[in-house]
Structure formats: structure tokens, C-alpha cells
Amino acid sequence: MAGDQTAGSARVRIWRNARLATLAQGLPGLGVVEHGAVAARDGRIAFSGAEADLPAGLEAGAEIVDCEGRWITPGLIDCHTHLVHAGNRANEFQMRLAGATYEEVARAGGGIVSSVKALRAASEAELVAQTLPRLDALIAEGVTTVEIKSGYGLDVANEAKSLRAARQLGELRPVTVRTTFLGAHALPPEAKGDKDAYIDLVAGPMMETVANAGLADAVDGFCEGIAFSPEQMARVFNAARKHGLPVKLHADQLSDLGGAALAASYGAFSADHLEYASEAGVRAMAEAGTVAVVLPGAYYFIREARKPPIGLFRRDGVRMAVATDNNPGTSPLTSLLLAMNMAATLFSMTVEECIAGVTREAARALGLQAETGTLEAGKWADLAIWDIESPAELVYRMGFNPLHARIWRGN
Ligand code: DI6
Ligand code: FE
Secondary structure (H helix, E strand, O other): OOOOOOOOOOOEEEEEEEEEEOOOOOOOOOOEEEEEEEEEEOOEEEEEEEHHHOOHHHHOOOEEEEOOOOEEEEOEEEOOOOOOOOOOOHHHHHHHHOOOOHHHHHHOOOOHHHHHHHHHHOOHHHHHHHHHHHHHHHHHOOEEEEEEEOOOOOOHHHHHHHHHHHHHHHHHOOOEEEEEEEEEOOOOHHHOOOHHHHHHHHHHHHHHHHHHOOOOOEEEEEEOOOOEOHHHHHHHHHHHHHOOOOEEEEEOOOOOOOHHHHHHHOOOOEEEEOOOOOHHHHHHHHHHOOEEEEOHHHHHHOOOOOOOOHHHHHHHOOOEEEOOOOEOOOEOOOOHHHHHHHHHHHHOOOHHHHHHHOOHHHHHHOOOOOOOOOOOOOOEOOEEEEOOOOOHHHHHOOOOOOEEEEEOOOO
16 A cells, blocks of 8 residues: 655654554454554645555655554544534424424424525624534534535525635635535525425525535535425426535435436435435435435434345445534434434444445545545545554544644644
8 A cells, every 4th residue: 555655855753653444445344453653744645554664765754643553543524514503402302302203303494494594684794603513512523624615604695605605614614515516405484485485595596606616516405304305306406407506415314206217317316314214215325326325314313214225235236424414403312422422322223334434435435535534645645543452443432632742734
């Protein structure tokens, strides 16, 4: 795995005396390297592998960090969040504790629409200020890349405001932010029940504005009875395609509308949730290379009874990612480590699947597999260094953070 060996003038930093979970594609399991080292130059990994194989040219003049036997994994990637939102919905949580379902709360005018009111009332600066503590919580656990969706603005100005706030967060903190335009998240009150007319707005002026301003890296939608039909989502995806934007989809979360197959038919990076995905939907995802993003925080928080079809994903070779789905309504979760524990405990995913799900496969769910997600030469030098004896501890603990250090782009 040796990379470029020429010793340039750029500063080289080497983390040595470490155990690596490289997650490298060709290696079995976690791609473990005992007695390993990682070298970074110009923000990229210049070497990752056995310390004995470290090129002498790299070592000369390098800054050396002794990891004292700690584990290094790729920096963690939270590939599905609604981190930019205003206020919270603790009141609805109380309603649900008293017996109301998520769908009943939504139909009663609460749900996503109440977060829309709060977001519209907040300035961009207020949104950034409210979101920073959530972003910092993720960063504190070793997250180096985070996806952030819009979807609480639901008009041109407020969707653009949300995405600008997300971009700004990436300037304020040493973290890679990927933005996703989720205009088709819910029907705003002023649409007065006319979903088709609202989809015209999303696929037309809204998409045009965010695409032309370079505010979105991808396009997402909520394909569900309480949100938008597959036909309506297809119109959004056609518009995304016109603007050269990749797509992903909230699919089959509360019912099977064929969302997984729809996402696959557009070559989506990912289909997310998937509790009610059908066998045919899973097969279509496998053929398209669409990643299954499982969101155990939402499953847990709404006390969903049906689990995503993990066995079918495995059988058909669908790659699985794990994310927090941080949002005020169904997953007020800011711990990717806890999401891993939940994926293992609630969905019976293995330790290897959980760790790959927040690194290598999460990168793929964002189309970033060439840049991050594994410890391999050429990728961004995004690392998490852990005070653990074995990688299983990352999945095993609940509410404990063993992060020793986090490196983003070599720093
Ligand atoms: N599915 C979800 O679980 C969240 N959005 C979505 O499409 C819920 C968002 C919210 O309730 O605010
Ligand atoms: Fe979501």
C-alpha cells in the first residue's frame, strides 16, 4: 500500500506504533494491520500499512507521532443527517409517550411542519449557532465527514438558507460537509394540500436556485404516504439529473411504496431507512450498487416494529451504511458510536458491518469512496485514533467516547 515515495518539501506527519483498521477494500474484515503506521502529506494519506514497510524517504524530516499501540480507523462519516434545524420537538415526544403515533402527530399539523415554522423564523446566523453544538458532538466522536440535508425550509429562500448554513458549518469547523437538497421532504402549509403543485416548485425554481448557486451536492426526497409518491419523486429526480446532481432517497421507512426500486432505477448513491423494502427492491439496489443506509436511531425513537431486511442485503450483496439521521422529530441522536451499537443490538449487524458502515460504506453512500472511508494512500488523511483494546469496543459501549485524537486532512 505504499504511496508516493518522493520526499517533497511539504510537511510529512507520521503516526507510528499503531494498530490499523484500514477497511481497505481488498483485505478481509476490517483490514487490520498490527504494528502499523500512517503517513500524511498535503492533507492526503501518503502511506498506510506495516511500519516495517514505511518508505525511508518519507520518514526523513517528518513529524513523528507515537500512538503507543492505539487503534487508528478512518475518520467516521455520518452519511445521513438533518443537522440544520431550529428548535426541537420535545413536546411531540411527550405526545407520543402519551400514545400518539408519528403519523398521527404529523397529520395533526405537528411533525415536520412545526420544524418548518421554526426554521423559517430563524436567521441563517441563528441556524448556524443552533446547529454548531450538534456538529461538535459528532466531531467529538471522531466524525470527519458529515452529510447535512435541507428540508425544513420548503420554499426557495429557506431551502437556500438551510444549505448555505450547512456550507458555513463546514467553514467554521475542520470537517467535510456534504449538502443534500431535500425540498421534497414535506408539504408546506401554503401549498394547501396540493402536492403536485409543490413538486412543480421543488423540481423547478427551487432546484434551479440551489443547483445554480452550487449549494447542493445531491438531491433527496421522502417517498412515503405522508409525503410524496414514487411518481412525484421521479419528477424531482428527473430535474436533479438535468442539473447533473446525484440522488438518494428516504425509501420504504413506514410502508412499501417501492422506494428502494425507484432509487435504484435512478442509480441513487443510497436508499435510506428501508424497514419495509421488498425483496425486489433490495435486488434492484444490488444491481444498481445503491447503498442501504440503515438508521437505527429513528427505528428506536419511533418504536418501529419492523426491521430493515439485513439478511436480504447480505444475501444480495447490498452494501450497508449506518448513520444517525439526526433530526428533531424521529432521531434526536448526535452519537454515531451509539448508532453503531443500535445497528448491532437492534438489527443484528456484525462489528465489521457496523464499523464499515460508518467509514467505507458511508463514503460510498455519499459518492466519496475515492476520497475517504478507508486508510489507503491517496485518500484524505482523515483519521480517528482510539483508546481501545479492540475495534469491537467501538460498537459495544453505550454512551462512552474512547476517542484519543481526530485528524482531518492531516491536521
Ligand atoms: N424521515 C424521517 O425519519 C425524518 N425525515 C424523514 O424523511 C423525520 C423528520 C422530522 O420528523 O422532522
Ligand atoms: Fe432522514
